[in-house]
Each structure stands twice: as structure tokens, then as C-alpha cells.
Amino acid sequence: MRYLAAIALMASALTPAVAARPIAFADSAPQTGALVLPLSSAEDLAAQTGLHEAVRGVVGAALRSADFDYEAGSSLTLRGIGPWSQLVIVGTGDEALDAAALQDIGGKAAAETAQNDGPVTLVATHLARSIDNAAVQLGVGARLGGYSFDRYKYADPKDPRPAGLDAPFTIVTGDAAAAETRFRREGQPLAEAVTFTRDLISEPANVVYPESFVARTQEAFQGVGGVTIEVLDVPAMERLGMGSILSVGRGSARPPRMMIVEYKGSGAPANPIVLAGKGITFDSGGISLKPGSGMWEMKTDMSGAAAVVGTVLSLAKRQAPVHVVAIAALAENMPGGGATRPGDVVKANNGKTIEIINTDAEGRLVLADAVAYADKRYDPAAIVDVATLTGAVVRALGSEYAGLFSRHDNLADQLAAAGQTTGEELWRLPLHPSYSRDVKSDIADIKNSGEGAPGAGYGAHFIGFFVEPETPWAHIDIAGTAWNDADEPTVPAGAAAYGVRLLDRFVQDFQPVPRGKGQGGY
Numbered sequence: 001m002r003y004l005a006a007i008a009l010m011a012s013a014l015t016p017a018v019a020a021r022p023i024a025f026a027d028s029a030p031q032t033g034a035l036v037l038p039l040s041s042a043e044d045l046a047a048q049t050g051l052h053e054a055v056r057g058v059v060g061a062a063l064r065s066a067d068f069d070y071e072a073g074s075s076l077t078l079r080g081i082g083p084w085s086q087l088v089i090v091g092t093g094d095e096a097l098d099a100a101a102l103q104d105i106g107g108k109a110a111a112e113t114a115q116n117d118g119p120v121t122l123v124a125t126h127l128a129r130s131i132d133n134a135a136v137q138l139g140v141g142a143r144l145g146g147y148s149f150d151r152y153k154y155a156d157p158k159d160p161r162p163a164g165l166d167a168p169f170t171i172v173t174g175d176a177a178a179a180e181t182r183f184r185r186e187g188q189p190l191a192e193a194v195t196f197t198r199d200l201i202s203e204p205a206n207v208v209y210p211e212s213f214v215a216r217t218q219e220a221f222q223g224v225g226g227v228t229i230e231v232l233d234v235p236a237m238e239r240l241g242m243g244s245i246l247s248v249g250r251g252s253a254r255p256p257r258m259m260i261v262e263y264k265g266s267g268a269p270a271n272p273i274v275l276a277g278k279g280i281t282f283d284s285g286g287i288s289l290k291p292g293s294g295m296w297e298m299k300t301d302m303s304g305a306a307a308v309v310g311t312v313l314s315l316a317k318r319q320a321p322v323h324v325v326a327i328a329a330l331a332e333n334m335p336g337g338g339a340t341r342p343g344d345v346v347k348a349n350n351g352k353t354i355e356i357i358n359t360d361a362e363g364r365l366v367l368a369d370a371v372a373y374a375d376k377r378y379d380p381a382a383i384v385d386v387a388t389l390t391g392a393v394v395r396a397l398g399s400e401y402a403g404l405f406s407r408h409d410n411l412a413d414q415l416a417a418a419g420q421t422t423g424e425e426l427w428r429l430p431l432h433p434s435y436s437r438d439v440k441s442d443i444a445d446i447k448n449s450g451e452g453a454p455g456a457g458y459g460a461h462f463i464g465f466f467v468e469p470e471t472p473w474a475h476i477d478i479a480g481t482a483w484n485d486a487d488e489p490t491v492p493a494g495a496a497a498y499g500v501r502l503l504d505r506f507v508q509d510f511q512p513v514p515r516g517k518g519q520g521g522y
């Protein structure tokens with residue numbers, strides 16, 4: 001019976017999490033289903049001459065009576081008006097609409113109409129204050145805001161899912177054909193990559209573990225050109241001297257993996273941007289066991305690895321002219337009989353030794369081998385690591401910002417700018433020279449946890465210790481942003497896939513970083 005259950009879980013893992021409404025573009029709105037109207041003011045409504053005058057009158061009265069403020073994020077759903085089963089007004093505010101704001105409108109529209117048993121139409125013809133690919137951004141937002149992970153919910157065969165829930169989400173725009181082409185080329189790859197990343201994060205740790213994470217990745221990249229996937233198993237990692245990641249995997253029955261996904265677009269530079277991701281498929285803490293309450297959330301401790309692989313998927317699917325390598329450091333942190341003990345000393349593949357003070361500080365251990373290996377092998381234009389690394393960053397920044405650390409101001413600035421445009425925002429935190437003293441070990445070159453308060457900084461410093469000082473390197477701590485407790489327009493509660501939109505933008509806009517030894521106590 002238990003065997004059968006395991007097979008059922010594996011089989012269903014190959015089906016999509018849920019059918020999503022297809023995104024379409026048209027020059028005019030069908031007179032049925034749900035209609036979504038983004039508005040900045042009462043005057044904006046008056047200008048909607050495409051709507052019947054009587055409908056405009058009723059909607060205007062409803063908005064006045066509800067004291068609707070037209071601010072971004074507000075919405076009002078009306079029923080039984082004109083031919084529509086549902087009419088949703090979405091506030092846009094009166095600022096110029098950037099990509100992130102447009103995605104929010106699309107996301108809000110999709111979320112509000114998710115339960116509508118029929119087609120959905122979003123009127124975008126009047127969003128003239130916005131950027132040139134506004135319709136594409138609305139479509140991306142709709143896909144992201146309409147995401148849900150229902151794979152393990154019981155589907156009653158006698159009560160099938162209404163077909164109308166999968167009817168198209170149509171965006172009405174002046175140049176529908178051009179928007180359609182651009183969406184398929186730029187928008188859809190990003191939306192699909194975010195969906196891939198969210199699915200991986202949402203899956204429980206009995207389904208997604210290092211080997212199945214690899215299998216999922218190989219499946220997602222089937223038929224995508226310019227990509228090579230290399231997988232280092234335990235013997236391969238032993239040969240390369242990756243004693244740090246191996247020490248984390250030893251307490252688990254599921255062996256660790258180091259997966260390297262490289263994409264080189266045509267005409268792209270020889271030196272890649274390396275994106276390294278923490279891929280702890282479950283973090284029990286190991287021998288330094290975590291308390292039980294909330295431990296389930298540690299199935300999301302591979303969010304960094306899922307985000308960097310998702311970023312490469314997005315860039316490769318659209319055949320962007322970039323050279324990028326994702327390196328996913330995959331292991332399960334468990335307290336089995338072979339587990340690493342506090343006090344153990346291990347050696348990373350660059351020869352540096354580590355005293356393990358706390359087996360729950362395992363993210364930095366798997367990343368040490370990933371960044372040292374990538375630095376040596378690729379001579380990268382930059383290394384950016386992404387990790388759900390510390391509880392300390394959650395206390396410092398909450399869920400609005402991920403923590404950003406770098407020895408290279410120029411690289412930090414490029415990442416922060418990408419955060420601004422995509423809405424996946426970063427806040428820079430320091431790498432003080434004193435951290436180096438605080439993580440000195442009596443027995444090894446460094447210890448994996450420091451004495452003192454700046455926990456996020458110690459984690460960042462530790463990873464940076466395994467990167468050459470001249471290599472432009474940045475660390476992004478996403479412990480507070482990887483999982484959403486409450487719905488947001490483009491991020492329904494659950495796995496956020498934080499970092500995919502950010503890094504997709506960052507890699508495309510990347511400018512070479514001036515070399516030289518960075519600051520920060522090295």
C-alpha cells in the first residue's frame with residue numbers, strides 16, 4: 001500500500017500543477033464572461049467610450065457609492081452588469097505604470113477572476129501612460145497571479161472542474177498581433193520559468209530531493225537549444241574534493257548532487273555570469289536539530305537553486321544573447337547515522353578547511369563548494385549566489401526585501417537596479433572587516449557560524465571566503481522572500497520564485513564589472 005502511494009505521487013508529479021488560462025490578445029472585447037477594467041480615476045471611466053453609456057453610468061454610481069479610491073492594489077467586483085457575469089474594476093493609481101505595476105494589474109485581474117466559469121477580458125487599450133510592451137507585462141502578471149499548486153488535492157470524478165475555469169484570459173490592446181508575438185517570445189518564457197520554479201519549491205521533500213530535482217530540471221529543458229546540463233554525483237564530487245557539500249549530505253539516505261546548467265546564446269561573451277543556488281531539499285538542521293514547529297517550511301530551503309535554474313530556463317527559452325551558468329548545490333540536511341557532528345572539520349574543493357560549529361548552518365557549506373568550483377572553472381564575469389540562508393535576514397528585512405551583500409559596489413548597484421524594475425527588491429547590508437575575525441577557527445581556516453549578532457553578514461562573509469577577492473561576487477539572502485504567507489498581486493500565498501524575475505532582468509542588462517579586489521575585510 002505504501003509502495004503504491006509512492007508510485008502514485010511520482011506519476012502525478014509529471015502532470016502540470018494545474019491548468020492555467022491561456023493568454024490571448026485581441027482588438028476588441030467579447031460581450032460575455034468577466035470583464036476587467038483598470039482605472040485611474042472617475043474621468044478615466046468616462047473616457048471608456050467602448051462601454052455602453054448605461055453600463056458606464058451604473059459602474060460610476062457603484063464606484064462612488066463604494067468610495068473607490070483608484071489606488072494601485074484596490075479593486076471592486078460587480079455582478080449582473082450588462083452582458084458580463086463579473087465586472088472587476090482595478091485601481092491603477094495615477095503614477096506612470098512601469099513593468100512591475102503592469103504585472104500587478106494583470107495579476108490582480110487574474111486572481112479576482114480565477115473562479116469565473118467563462119472567458120476573462122482585460123481592457124488595456126487606454127493604458128497609454130505606460131511602457132511600450134504594456135500588454136506583454138499584463139500577460140506575464142496574469143500568468144503569475146493566476147498560479148496555484150493543486151496537484152495533491154482530491155479531484156472528485158463526479159464533480160469535474162468546470163471547463164470555463166480554463167477559458168482564455170484575453171487582453172484587449174490596440175496592436176493585438178504585435179503584442180501576441182512579443183508575449184510568446186519574451187513574456188511566456190519568463191512566466192513558464194516562474195511556474196517551473198514555484199512548482200519545485202511547492203513540492204514536498206518526499207517528492208523533490210536532489211536526484212528528482214535534477215530529473216525535473218532535465219525534463220524542463222527538453223528541446224531548449226544552447227543548453228548543457230552536467231550532474232556531479234557523489235563519486236564525482238569526491239574526486240573534485242567537494243568535502244563541504246558532501247558533509248551536509250551524509251546524514252541523509254538521499255545522496256547530494258551538484259548540477260550545472262549552462263546556456264550560451266549566439267554571440268554571447270566567453271565568460272559567463274554564474275548563478276549559484278542553495279538547494280537544500282529539506283533542512284532538519286541535522287544533528288543541530290531544528291525545533292518541530294514550522295519545520296515543514298524547510299522543504300522550501302531549495303528556493304535559491306530553483307530560482308537560478310528557473311532564470312536560466314527563462315533566458316534559454318527566449319534564446320537571449322547571454323552566457324549564464326546556474327549551479328545548484330543540492331543536498332538534504334538530515335540527522336542520520338552518517339551525519340556530520342558539530343566540531344567536525346571538512347575541506348572544500350579549493351583546499352580551505354572548515355570547522356562545523358552548527359550543522360544547521362548548512363547552506364553556506366554547500367555553497368562554498370559551488371562558488372569555489374565555479375570561480376576556478378569558468379573565470380566568471382560575476383558570481384551571484386542566492387540562498388534561503390539565515391533567519392537573521394528575515395528579522396532585519398522581513399518579506400519586502402531580500403538581503404544583498406557584495407564586495408563590488410558596481411555589481412551591487414546593477415542588482416539593486418534590476419530589483420527596482422522587476423519589483424523583486426533588494427536591500428544592501430554590510431560586510432564589515434570584523435566578520436573575518438569573528439568566524440576564525442582555532443582548528444581550521446574558518447568556522448561555519450560566528451559569535452555575535454550579525455548572522456546574515458556572517459553567512460555572507462563565509463560564502464565570500466570561498467570566492468577570489470577579484471571576482472565580482474554578490475550574495476542574495478532570500479530567507480524572508482522565498483515563501484509568501486499572504487496573497488500579493490503576482491505572488492499568490494506560497495512559493496514566490498523570488499529571484500527569477502530579478503536575475504532574468506539582471507543578466508540581460510549586465511555590464512562588465514570593473515575588476516579589482518573589493519572591499520569587505522578580505
Ligand code: BES
Nearest residue numbers: 358360361362388389390391392449479
Ligand atoms: N534554512 C535556514 C534559514 C531559514 C530560516 C530559511 C527561516 C528560511 C526561513 C538555514 O539553514 C539556517 O538554519 N540558518 C541558521 C544559521 C545559524 C545556525 C548560524 C539560522 O538562521 O538560524
Ligand code: ZN
Nearest residue numbers: 280283301363
Ligand atoms: Zn537551511
Ligand code: MN
Nearest residue numbers: 283360361362
Ligand atoms: Mn539550516
